[in-house]
Amino acid sequence: MIQLSINKAAFLNALRITKQAIGSKVAIPALSKLKIVVSNEGISLTGSNGQISIENFLPASDKDASMLISGTGSILVEASFFDSVVAQMPDVTLELKEIDNHQIIVTSGKSEITLNGLDAEVYPRIQEISKENPLKIKAGQLKEIFSETVFAVSTQESRPIFTGVHLMLTDNKSLKAVATDSHRMSQRIVELENMTEDFDVVIPAKSINSFRNVFNNDDEEINLFIAHNQVLFQNENISFYSRLIEGNYPETDRLIPQVSDYTLSLTFDVSELRHVMDRARLLANATSNGTVKLTVSGDSVVTTANSPEVGSVHEDMTVLAKEGADIAISFNPQYLIDALKVLKSPEVQIRFISNVRPFTLQPSIETNDFVQLVTPVRTN
Amino acid sequence: MIQLSINKAAFLNALRITKQAIGSKVAIPALSKLKIVVSNEGISLTGSNGQISIENFLPASDKDASMLISGTGSILVEASFFDSVVAQMPDVTLELKEIDNHQIIVTSGKSEITLNGLDAEVYPRIQEISKENPLKIKAGQLKEIFSETVFAVSTQESRPIFTGVHLMLTDNKSLKAVATDSHRMSQRIVELENMTEDFDVVIPAKSINSFRNVFNNDDEEINLFIAHNQVLFQNENISFYSRLIEGNYPETDRLIPQVSDYTLSLTFDVSELRHVMDRARLLANATSNGTVKLTVSGDSVVTTANSPEVGSVHEDMTVLAKEGADIAISFNPQYLIDALKVLKSPEVQIRFISNVRPFTLQPSIETNDFVQLVTPVRTN
Incomplete structure (x- = not known):
């Protein structure tokens, strides 16, 4: 069962990245939960709102985290509540200890809070994506392309295809992003250094806005993997999955x-x-x-x-x-x-x-x- | 007719004080207006939401305002719109020029905006208060007493008397503020230096919250005048009127x-x-x-x-x-x-x-x- 001590600030930082994927209004009750998996290698924090899913791994070797793992396991906790509890703990260090019936005790200083959790087995599984031949791009460059286009998407759900950004790779290295709401259009093209397989997808604007809050280091390289109905952005510790919008994006070059x-x-x-x-x-x-x-x-x-x-x-x-x-x-x-x-x-x-x-x-x-x-x- | 030039920042500061009294939702259309009165002595800006009224006078002698008055008069303009226009003017100086049909031209740099106004005569008059024997108190001290009590008022309109702060002067110099929502109570007493006539009023919490935003200089002295249904807080240039809550505040000392x-x-x-x-x-x-x-x-x-x-x-x-x-x-x-x-x-x-x-x-x-x-x- 889970037992560990960890630096509060480092744990909170990791939590806040995963929380980007967890909505307050969710159709499936399990999606209001945070999934915590503790192994000897570190702590994995997973959240999802059905549209995007984030898995954030905090390695035991992370110096800022001062992690000491003495028991491994997994549990689901109420995400927003758990985050508030951790944020308000009095000491710089906190301890997590799983007890029977999927409960977890959070201790810090003279404060002790016991939270009811759930068996991690009830959490939906994230669909696997083949990790072959990624498009490699700096986080800052991807954020720039997104912010230069995403504002022009349509907010009307009547034509869902226009609520996303059309992202294409052509000639194995020319990356094009397009968004339009039929009143205005924005198109951005960048030439990449590495060759990758061509693709043609439409990413929901909401996912793009979350993406910008998750990858904080503009200089780090992101790997982008495409499957038929989802996209995965990945750095060393964070896996950010988003569903794609189905359908064919209309031809815009002629405009x-x-x-x-x-x-x-x-x-x-x-x-x-x-x-x-x-x-x-x-x-x-x-x-x-x-x-x-x-x-x-x-x-x-x-x-x-x-x-x-x-x-x-x-x-x-x-x-x-x-x-x-x-x-x-x-x-x-x-x-x-x-x-x-x-x-x-x-x-x-x-x-x-x-x-x-x-x-x-x-x-x-x-x-x-x-x-x-x-x-x-x-x-x- | 009005004609003047003025420093934009100084004018905007004066506007923003008066705007505290002007609500976006008003029952009487005239109360969404700002009343501008220009005399040779300066500019008076008046606003009201029916509960509180603010008259702010910007004297021609104010150095920061760099005011040059070449025509006097009065006009009503749409308050929030006028404020936005002034705020977005390009130059450090702006000119106001009244033309026929109660229109006013705001000019700054190469920008010229003409606004439709109304005859100032249609604006409701603020009821006069006798300016005798005021209670004198530092703005900072009054704000402190208010903030120490106003949070405890009731938010339930079913018993209006409890939605205000009970302010009393007894023995000509003992000022007491009390607020309660029947679950908690806060009482603050200060002994004043000057003697004044005793009073016993209930000031709406909303007025108190606005008061705190209007009087910015904690060190200046405020004159407080009481009439049977309203209170006036006044410094050299600002007159802040608030209606009082009618009725007798219950005895709280015994609690x-x-x-x-x-x-x-x-x-x-x-x-x-x-x-x-x-x-x-x-x-x-x-x-x-x-x-x-x-x-x-x-x-x-x-x-x-x-x-x-x-x-x-x-x-x-x-x-x-x-x-x-x-x-x-x-x-x-x-x-x-x-x-x-x-x-x-x-x-x-x-x-x-x-x-x-x-x-x-x-x-x-x-x-x-x-x-x-x-x-x-x-x-x-």
């Missing part, structure tokens, strides 16, 4: 305009454009269609929004470069703000075709690494 | 035990006792009556809580001093935690009469300046 289509190119300072849109949005939110109008006429570039009830805004804008024809185009400023938020470059190039065709944002038009599209709104 | 009644006195370290109760509460929350049990038996002082479903807690406690008979008493740990939170002293003295009578907490039993009561729960 990106040809260079010859563009009639106007504007270069803006990202931060300044963002502030203009923040102000314009205040007024746009009070209008019936929620749009702002960008009017380019000769040297004048102006953003306006007009609400008969609330008032109007008029912003003379500074463009860093301009090339092409005049335009007057209306759009939802929130889509432009979201697009600007994920740009790390100080400048952005925005190219237009007409006032009824999507316009594109790129940090630089030298490459097509990162392209975003925003669809205008037709107004009278 | 505080006589010294001769006590059978047991325990002295604890406040922080340690708080942590013990935080842990015990985790288990208590999972029990049917939500209580913990404190058992004093000879030299042993132990807190326990037991939930058949979840588990149990056992805490051996350190007492700094102990005098009196054994006891086993059950209570809601949240009440003790709330009481400990407002203590600034490192130690607390808790005195008991029996397991069915309220126990008292005091930072020191030398004086009765600050006494808190917690009622036990009868268990089988």
Whole structure:
């Protein structure tokens, strides 16, 4: 039966990673539990919400953990409750001791808390994934690709395929992420150093948001394994499983305009454009269609929004470069703000075709690494 | 008509004080508005939610405001919207210019926002209060008295009188604040330096919470004026009005035990006792009556809580001093935690009469300046 002592802070850190997978509202009661497995090699902490599952291994050799294992075994405990108990223990060290009837005693200083657990055998098994030929990528790079696209997914469950990020490997080394909600689209491509087998999957946005909270070290390498209905991200100690969204993601390459289509190119300072849109949005939110109008006429570039009830805004804008024809185009400023938020470059190039065709944002038009599209709104 | 230029940050600070009185959900449409009155002496900003009203005056002489007034007048604007617009203006300075039809143009840098306003005449008038013979007290001292009591008010609207803090002046200089929800009570008394006319009022807890956000300088002196149905707290530039709760507050002095009644006195370290109760509460929350049990038996002082479903807690406690008979008493740990939170002293003295009578907490039993009561729960 389980018996060990461990540094509280190290144990809590490990718990908090696994907790990312454990929801408060779960259909299957066992999924509100944390599975603790203690072997002579260390402690494994497993949690799942049915969509994602995390197995986090804290090795006995971890110096920060000051682990002393004198009994091995496994148990299920109520996850959120166990976490609160551990967090509030008074001493730097705590002891865990399993007793009969699947109970576990947590002791620290003069405090002793006995918790009712369950037989670990009732916990659902995580489906195995073949651990062959992984895609290898730095955690920081994967997080960057995800954050540059995931904001553009649809939140409407009526078309589930669009609630995920489309992740593809082509030519064995070109990794492409795409997300769209049909009003805007974001596409990011990176060329990897190692060759891997091509794949084509759609990862739920919720899994991607959890992923970012689980892998904290941007410099470490992640192994990515794909099975027919799930994906596994793995580092030395953490295995992060997510279900995939089933179905075929529509073809999106054809949505990106040809260079010859563009009639106007504007270069803006990202931060300044963002502030203009923040102000314009205040007024746009009070209008019936929620749009702002960008009017380019000769040297004048102006953003306006007009609400008969609330008032109007008029912003003379500074463009860093301009090339092409005049335009007057209306759009939802929130889509432009979201697009600007994920740009790390100080400048952005925005190219237009007409006032009824999507316009594109790129940090630089030298490459097509990162392209975003925003669809205008037709107004009278 | 209004025309002025002003430092954005200074104007925003003044706005945010007045905004404390303006609710998002208001029965009277005019109360979602901010009233701006510009005279040659400065800008007055007034807001109200019907319960509290704040008039904040920003004098033209204020150096931080760099105010330049070239036109006077008054207008009503949508409060939350106006605040957002001002906050997002690009430059350090902004200009306000009233035009026809109660519109106001806010200009800053290359940004120009026109807002629809209303005639200031439609704004409800704040009832005058006679400005004679105020009670004078430091803002910090008043905030302290309020925070030491307001947490103990009732949140149940069925007995409105208990949703406020009972504030009394007796003997022209003894200020007493009392709050109770019938499960616990907190009473704080301070002796003032100046003599003032006695009063006896009940101030809504919500007003007290807003008060704490409005008067930021603890060292400044506040004048407190009482009328039959409202109270006014005033410093040099801010007038903070609150309605009073009508009715007679029940007599509470008789609830505080006589010294001769006590059978047991325990002295604890406040922080340690708080942590013990935080842990015990985790288990208590999972029990049917939500209580913990404190058992004093000879030299042993132990807190326990037991939930058949979840588990149990056992805490051996350190007492700094102990005098009196054994006891086993059950209570809601949240009440003790709330009481400990407002203590600034490192130690607390808790005195008991029996397991069915309220126990008292005091930072020191030398004086009765600050006494808190917690009622036990009868268990089988």
